Amino acid sequence: MTAQESKIQKVALVTGAARGIGLATARLFIEEGWLVAVLDRDADELQKAAADLGQAVSPFVCDVSDPAAVDRIIADVLSRFGRIDALVNNAGVADFGPIEQTDFARWRQVMETNLDGVFLMSQAVIPALKETRGALVNIASISGLRASTLRVAYGTSKAAVIHLTKQQAAELGEYGIRANCVCPGPVRTKLAMAVHTQDIIDAYHDAIPLNRYGTEREIAEVIVFLCSERASFVTGQVIASDGGFESTGVGLPALRS
Numbered sequence: 001m002t003a004q005e006s007k008i009q010k011v012a013l014v015t016g017a018a019r020g021i022g023l024a025t026a027r028l029f030i031e032e033g034w035l036v037a038v039l040d041r042d043a044d045e046l047q048k049a050a051a052d053l054g055q056a057v058s059p060f061v062c063d064v065s066d067p068a069a070v071d072r073i074i075a076d077v078l079s080r081f082g083r084i085d086a087l088v089n090n091a092g093v094a095d096f097g098p099i100e101q102t103d104f105a106r107w108r109q110v111m112e113t114n115l116d117g118v119f120l121m122s123q124a125v126i127p128a129l130k131e132t133r134g135a136l137v138n139i140a141s142i143s144g145l146r147a148s149t150l151r152v153a154y155g156t157s158k159a160a161v162i163h164l165t166k167q168q169a170a171e172l173g174e175y176g177i178r179a180n181c182v183c184p185g186p187v188r189t190k191l192a193m194a195v196h197t198q199d200i201i202d203a204y205h206d207a208i209p210l211n212r213y214g215t216e217r218e219i220a221e222v223i224v225f226l227c228s229e230r231a232s233f234v235t236g237q238v239i240a241s242d243g244g245f246e247s248t249g250v251g252l253p254a255l256r257s
Helices: 003-007 020-031 043-053 067-081 104-132 152-175 190-195 198-207 216-227
Strands: 011-015 035-040 057-061 086-089 135-139 178-184 238-241
Touching: 011 020, 011 067, 011 104, 020 035, 020 043, 020 216, 035 043, 035 067, 043 057, 057 067, 067 104, 086 104, 086 216, 104 135, 104 152, 135 152, 135 216, 152 178, 152 238, 178 216, 216 238
Parallel strands: 011 035, 011 086, 035 057, 086 135, 135 178, 178 238
Antiparallel strands: none
8 A cells, every 4th residue: 555545534335324233333434544424214313323423424314225316325425525435235124024924015125125225335336436446345144144033035135135245246356346245143232132032132142152142343343344454355255243153053943933
């Protein structure tokens, strides 16, 4: 890296950044000296998050499943910052239920955000990433690595994100663009703790070799590393940040109820 390049302040675009892993990722980017465009469709929560993060961020309200809105937002981000060095496709929705009760409307609702959104955002940002020889990091899930109960739409969408990441790595490498995928395991978010019963918590602890949930910060550390020059020869990889959960098998009976 030249002295001139070292003075350039890099720009990350993080979707689903109003809360959870996305918010933790934005905060860590800022700590490492990046400027951050934070994007979410929840305008109120996004404004609160941006106010908390300070002057290094700019908020952008967008539904990543809307092609026209995505194109506008990428143009707005480039107008504001002049460059994009990393895109973190974190925006996603969860919908858990039996296969028989998952109608097409529920299926499409999950796919529109979890898969279509990743595709649309990535496609729109490719020209900018060519200029910076930047990085894509897509957030999937251990539910995309192996089947589990009640996750027909969610797990399938995340499995597709994993393969999309590999396609991106294979095709965009010639431009110096790296693409990697992070698959979080159970994470101690406010939402998870609100809906997980004690039986589910105990079952996860028993099944995870590290015997605990992960934290949002721990997932963010992996994401930011993959966007950094420290991972300059890493592309096409799928990294489970899950305390070893993916290595130990499937099927927690407590989750079926």
